[in-house]
Amino acid sequence: MKSVREACIISVVAGLCGVIAFFAHPKAPAFHVDELEVELEEVLRFEEAFWIDARSDEDFEKGHLEGALSLNEERWEEQIVDFLDAWNPDAPTVVYCSSQACLRSHEVAERLKAELGVENVFVLKGGWEKLAEAGMVEGANQ
Amino acid sequence: MRRLGQFVEIIVGVAFLWAGIVKLMDPSAFLSAILTYEVFSYKVSVIASLGVPYLELCVGACLVFRVMKGGARLLAVGLLVVFVILLSQAAMRGLDVDCGCFGSSAKSSEAGFFWPIARDILMLVGIGLGMIAEENANGSREK
Known part of the structure; x- marks a missing residue:
């Protein structure tokens, strides 16, 4: 007792x-992280989307969604320059990482919102796994 | 025998302290690890990502400094049993999980579950040894 x-x-x-x-x-x-999350079906209805891959450089090199730009917390300072060069403010920015369990995409999306004032930024629900399921990328989770 | 039991329990306490400190250094990384087990909802995982490290710290400190030993042992056994169950279910489901045990971000495939489970069982044995040693010491004192 x-x-x-x-x-x-x-x-x-x-x-x-x-x-x-x-x-x-x-x-x-x-x-609460749900407010930034968006389903793939919804993204596909956007006229255009600016894709950000928040996974590690190694995973990005193994494979990524066509047109996606690598932006992760490890190399934020270097990669943010490329982001600013390529960023289209009119298109919604959609960030993905490896799976629903991964939080890197949330961190990148929140940082884009807080530091650069990117308003229409979303996190892809299910991340890379969802893209692979939909046949938009090759292979399972890296 | 009593000294050995105490020593083993202190080692287990240090392991708990270390695990708690590493997790508290980056709760988001621990949260990501919890989510890979696909057992808890996001909100429950957020609570666990901050609650479990402090529980480990408190349990570890109690075992190391020999205060509230009974309660610390009870909680240590509870935590270790939960860890073993979580790892075993992940292994059985073939999940690719991040153990999160000591803040590692390396993912464990099915083959990689052996060491974390074995380590938890070893720690359970350590706690058991400490309890038996203390009971034996108390028993011989009563005689």
Whole structure:
């Protein structure tokens, strides 16, 4: 019984620290990411789309969606120049990474929005896996 | 025997502390790892990405500094059992998961699950050893 009581105390302390971290941790993940997400079917209805591949350089070199530009957090400073050169502000920007579990696309989309003021930026739901399922790229997840 | 049990438990505590610190350095990376298991919803995973590292830190600190040992052992066993179940289900489903155990971003294929599962089982054995050693010591003191 003593152990259970102690376990409860430890859990409560850990829970409180977690709550504080949620508000104070500089890298705390966002609770709502759905607002940026868009289904592939919806993207295909856009007149045009500016595709961004947020996966690693290695994955991008193995294969990417035709016309997609590589932009990831590891080489942000270098790649952002290419992005600005190629970016079409009239076309919606759609960012994808490897799968639904991957958060790189959300990070890139949020950074584009916050740092460059890109308004019509979306994250492809399902990422590369969804593109592969639809036959738009070759192979499974890299 | 008691000293050995304590030593093993402290090693397990250090492993928990290390795992918690590494995860807290980048909760988003840990969140991505949780999502690869395809078990929890996004919101539950966000809560876990901040809750689990602190739980590991608290459990690790209690085991290392020998305070609230009973509760820390109970939670350590609970966490390790959950980790083993999560890894096993991922292995059975053939998922390509990021273990997330010590902040690693390397993905484990089915063949790569052996070490993380074995490590968790070893830690469970360590906790068990600590408990048995302490009970034996208490028993001989009572005699």
